[in-house]
Each structure stands twice: as structure tokens, then as C-alpha cells.
Amino acid sequence: MKKVASIISIVAAGDFPVATEPLKALSESEIVIACDSAASALLEHGITPDYAVGDMDSMPPSTFSELDANGRTKFVKIEEQDDNDLTKAFRFALTLKPAQIHILGATGKREDHTLANVSLLADYASELERQEINASGSIDMLSDYGIFLPALGSCTVQCKKGQEISIFSFDHTLRIHSEGLHYPTDAVVFDTLWKASLNKSEGESFELTFNHPAPAIVFMAF
Secondary structure, three states, X not given: OOOOOOEXXXXXXXXXXXXXXXXXXXXXXXXXXXXXXXXXXXXXXXXXXXXXXXXXXXXXXXXXXXXXXXXXXXXXEOOOOOOOHHHHHHHHHHOOOOOEEEEEOOOOOOHHHHHHHHHHHHHHHHHHHHOOOOHHHHEEEEOOOEEEEEEOOOEEEXXXXXXXXXXEEOOOOOOEEEEOEOOOOOOOOOOOOOOEEEEEEOOOEEEEEEOOOOOEEEEEEO
16 A cells, blocks of 8 residues: 655755755655655765655665665666656656655756756646646745746745745746736746746735746745
8 A cells, every 4th residue: 555645855866955945845754755866865964765766877886775775765666768767756756645745956966957857847737737736736846045836827926025036937928917026027928038037026925817827937035
């Protein structure tokens, strides 16, 4: 019988978090999933992952031996190469029926991996929506500098007054009307990533109204 968890953290092989917010999310998780070689960083920080997921091509033999010896970590080897280890870990996490998924360690080290991983958050949100799960409340991506949240349509986002906000989308036909942000977004054409970046909240929440459903990502700096 598969274990059902309320909160799952997936740790990728980017920069291991050191800031308070991502470490708090990690400590409060009931299940920790390492993306292949990320298991090494977890062990270095005194955390034994419950699962190690991926094709196992980048995990050091010493890490594998330590995890195998302690008997607490289950290995989930997925050899197909169409998806990266983060996506494999996300899809495995869905089989555990989580109420919340935090993604950590998805940024840093290589900029191409960072961009790819952040963009994947929109794909994960769409997959959650297809399963009738609230994507905006059920998955996020945390770095040492802020939190990425997916948005697939109009939404209200809780924040802190004066918090720095950026909005990214991959749909040049999308128009977003905002309430509660310092700079209006109505005229923004989302044809490049910088177009709705570096905004700021005016209060403790802001509203985004989409002209049609479309994947977008909201970044809120800590």
C-alpha cells in the first residue's frame, strides 16, 4: 500500500537551499524525494531522502552505497531520456497523492537548467489541472531568493506589501489585467521574458485577470 503524504519536497541537483524559507519547507515535508545526484547534497546536510528518483546516471557510487546501506531510501530508477530527473520525480510524487509539492534546488549552477526547470513548473501545473488538483495551491518552486507559483488563469495571490513581483508567460496572445501591483500590466505582450518583470505589490494581495486561460509563472522575492 502506497504511503499518502500531505507535503512532499522534491530536491533537484541545483544549488542546495540555505535561506530560511526553503529550508523551512523542506523540514516540514513528510516525504523528501531526491532527483538522482541531489541525494548527495541531502546527505551532506544530514537529510536522508525517502526516495531517489531518476536514471541514476549521475549519483556517485559512494552516495548510492550509503543510501543502500541505511535501508531507508527507496530507489526508483526510470531510464527513459525524454524527461529530466525533475519531471520523473514530479510524476512519481503524484503517485503518492500529495496535498502540496515543494520543488527545491531547481535553480543555480547552470542557467540553462534553471530556465528549463522554471518553465517546467507551468507544465506541472497543467498536469495537476488535468487531474483536477488545484495547481496554484498545490505546487511551488522555492529558491534562496523567492518563490515561483504557477498560474493557469485569473487568480488572487497573497503577498507582502511592497514585495517584488515578476510575471512570466509563454503566450504572446495573453493579456493580464492586474489590480494591486505598482505598474499596470494591461498592455504587456508576453513575447519575451522580461516584459512583466520587476513589479511591486501595493498591498497584501494582488489580482490577475487573464483574457483567456494560459500558463504563466509568478515570482515573488523574499
